[in-house]
Amino acid sequence: MNFANLFKIAVKALSNNKLRGFLTMLGIIIGVASVITMLAIGQGSKRSIQAEISEMGSNMIMIRPGGDMQGGVRLDADDMESLKLQDLEDISNETRYVNHVSPMVNSSGQAIYGANNTPTTIYGVNTDYLEIRRYKVAEGDTFSEQDIRTAAKVCLIGQTVADELFTDGNSPVGKVIRFGTIPFRIVGLLESKGYNSMGMDQDDLIIAPYTTVQKRILAITHLQEIVCSALTEGYTNRAIDEITEILRTNHRLKESDEDDFSIRSQQELSSMMTSTTDMMTVLLAAVAGISLLVGGIGIMNIMYVSVTERTREIGLRMSIGAKGRDILAQFLIESILISVTGGLIGVLLGIGAALVVNHVAAFPIYIQPWSVFLSFAVCTLTGVFFGWYPAQKAAMLDPIEAIRYE
Incomplete structure (x- = not known):
């Protein structure tokens, strides 16, 4: 059949x-x-x-001080002062696989404008930070290298901070707000990025020159963090190897010594x-x-x-x-x-x-x-x-x- x-x-x-x-x-x-x-x-x-993760910068590398032992007690990384401006300069000048480098210092506090206030975090960085984190300026402009050298009291704000402080809907650019007791003139408003995959509001921040935050808010000379971006995501591991070698040399670590810093990448988070x-x-x-x-x-x-x-x-x-x-x-x-x-x-x-x-x-x-x-x-x-x-x-x-x- x-x-x-x-x-x-x-x-x-x-x-x-x-x-x-x-x-x-x-x-x-x-x-x-x-x-x-x-x-x-x-x-x-x-x-x-x-x-x-790509919006946050898939090729981003984060360098933080590592915890150290003193008197048998392991110190918190935030208490360490192992990252210096010299480390930042050497990473910027001596690496082949790193594209942008920015220092970072930050402080949490109250942002105030008139009768309005909101809790937020101020990040002290340089102009490369916007490229690394892929932030764009929606209105106004970013601060300059001159502002960094003079520790100028200028800043950029995220959309969440703008919405909380400027409830009348007017442009915040040119206005003066206070972070704690320090006045800051707003030079730019960042484009909104919304919440990331971990539930963090990427618009709830103030960005200012790192020298301003160091001197006028924290009164420190060391760096709390260094953020970099590799040339591409594929070069991340090579960039990490270069950075590790530079930092171990700068910090005079012996071969038997553990790193006094920690390096993490967005690639790890992505994986x-x-x-x-x-x-x-x-x-x-x-x-x-x-x-x-x-x-x-x-x-x-x-x-x-x-x-x-x-x-x-x-x-x-x-x-x-x-x-x-x-x-x-x-x-x-x-x-x-x-x-x-x-x-x-x-x-x-x-x-x-x-x-x-x-x-x-x-x-x-x-x-x-x-x-x-x-x-x-x-x-x-x-x-x-x-x-x-x-x-x-x-x-x-x-x-x-x-x-x-x-």
Whole structure:
């Protein structure tokens, strides 16, 4: 018997039991839809995190003092004074893989304008900091090298600070605010960056020359942190090696001595977050994949029922010349039809569900073509795998016994 006839017989058999066929497909439909939706949400989250890290500066390198032991007590890194301006200058002048370098000192306090005030943090940096953190000036301008040399009382503010202090909606540029007791003239307003993946408001800050914060607020000469950017994300590790060598030389550390500084990169954060989201995506897909297994068991169950119901039909077809392989092919085609049809419906339902999640819950999604093809391939293999044994049982029936079956 040719394939076309077998296909027609399989379609007719399924159309005679539409409701049973649909209920059998339901497990496959739910399984495929769940896998596609979960993978879309997982990949969307991953891409969203990567985009946010990129906005923060994916090639950014952060250098902080390391904790030290004194009298058997490990000091906090914030109490150390191991980073000096000389370190900053040497990193800027002697590295090949570092693009921008900025010192950083910061202090938390109250920003005040008229009757309005808000708690915030002031960061003392140089002009490279905006490039490293990818901040842009929306209005006004940044401070100059002359402002840094003279420790001028000028600053840029984030959108959150502007909204809290200037409730009338007027431009803050040119206005004078106080941070604690120190007056600062606003020379620029930063473009809004919103919250990052860790829930930190990137607009709740004041940026000023580092010399101003050092001398007028903190009264220190050392640096609390140095931030750099590698030429590209791919050069991050080489840049870290260069910086490590320079700092160990400057701090006169022996080979046996531990670093008195710590270096972290956004690349590390990106790798950690990516591996976490990948693990969650795999777990979600695995849970959703259980539905495919349940659907496959449902197909096997229904095919067993179908073989039992049509035992006499199988016997009659064998008695007029149908071979075992024809019977095997017929029931296998029915099984594959159920799984493929359910797979197609599941793909459409999964894509639709992902789009609904994105629209209603504003959750980031990304539907990868391979996830659709993989889900469809798996459901097809499920039909073959779980349909094979019932089909084989039908093919092995004895024609005489099958005709006598009641």
